[in-house]
Amino acid sequence: xxGVTQTPKFQVLKTGQSMTLQCAQDMxxxxxxxxxxxxxxxxxxxxxxxxxGTTDKGxxxxxxxxxxxxxxxFSLRLESAAPSQTSVYFCASSEGGTLTEAFFGxxxxxxxx
Amino acid sequence: xxxxxxxxxxxxxxxxxxFTTYCNSSTTLSNxxxxxxxxxxxxxxxxxxxxxxxxxxxxxxxxQFGEAKKNSSLHITxxxxxxxxxxxxxxxxxxxxxxxxxxxxxxxxxxx
Numbered sequence: 001x002x003g004v005t006q007t008p009k010f011q012v013l014k015t016g017q018s019m020t021l022q023c024a025q026d027m028x029x030x031x032x033x034x035x036x037x038x039x040x041x042x043x044x045x046x047x048x049x050x051x052x053g054t055t056d057k058g059x060x061x062x063x064x065x066x067x068x069x070x071x072x073x074f075s076l077r078l079e080s081a082a083p084s085q086t087s088v089y090f091c092a093s094s095e096g097g098t099l100t101e102a103f104f105g106x107x108x109x110x111x112x113x
Numbered sequence: 114x115x116x117x118x119x120x121x122x123x124x125x126x127x128x129x130x131x132f133t134t135y136c137n138s139s140t141t142l143s144n145x146x147x148x149x150x151x152x153x154x155x156x157x158x159x160x161x162x163x164x165x166x167x168x169x170x171x172x173x174x175x176x177q178f179g180e181a182k183k184n185s186s187l188h189i190t191x192x193x194x195x196x197x198x199x200x201x202x203x204x205x206x207x208x209x210x211x212x213x214x215x216x217x218x219x220x221x222x223x224x225x
Contacts (some may be wrong), residue, residue, distance in 0.1 A: 043215040044215070
């Protein structure tokens with residue numbers, strides 16, 4: 001049972017490049033989330049999807065787009081990467097939204113130069 | 114501005130000493146969750162508190178939710194080196210449409 005799987009684990013981008021971070025969960029969870037974590041800080045919510053077919057903005061959505069492809073997969077896209085987007089990105093899922101525990105992926109360490 | 118504040122930011126203890134981290138919100142919380150993140154790792158769920166005044170224990174860890182549901186604490190008795198990491202609280206604000214807000218975390222280091 002893999003839980004939440006994120007790809008890639010590491011990525012270096014040049015300013016202006018685009019990329020998509022992939023996330024998949026095999027726990028049949030309804031809700032999925034994308035967070036970013038900057039050094040010495042907590043996790044800030046970028047986007048979340050309460051259920052298949054819905055997405056909503058979190059605290060820091062600017063510069064990002066998401067797609068809830070199906071119940072298992074939730075991708076995060078950076079259309080034009082900026083150095084300020086250098087961070088560790090975590091995908092998470094939960095069965096019943098923020099009323100239930102969230103399971104996190106291993107994270108993607110992104111550097112934009 | 115940030116609605117869930119966590120203190121202290123860092124705590125260094127000698128193995129065997131106790132440790133406490135506090136989480137405070139300016140608004141009432143529907144629930145609060147606690148997570149632990151080991152260095153280089155990902156957050157792992159520890160517990161969720163829902164009721165006013167609730168106290169839960171997990172071995173050496175004691176979690177409390179304040180009577181007004183605006184604050185919470187995590188206390189570790191007799192720390193061990195395996196307790197090192199960053200402890201985060203995540204509060205679900207009544208007014209925030211189901212989006213939990215994470216505190217900045219307390220990073221615990223334990224000297225053997």
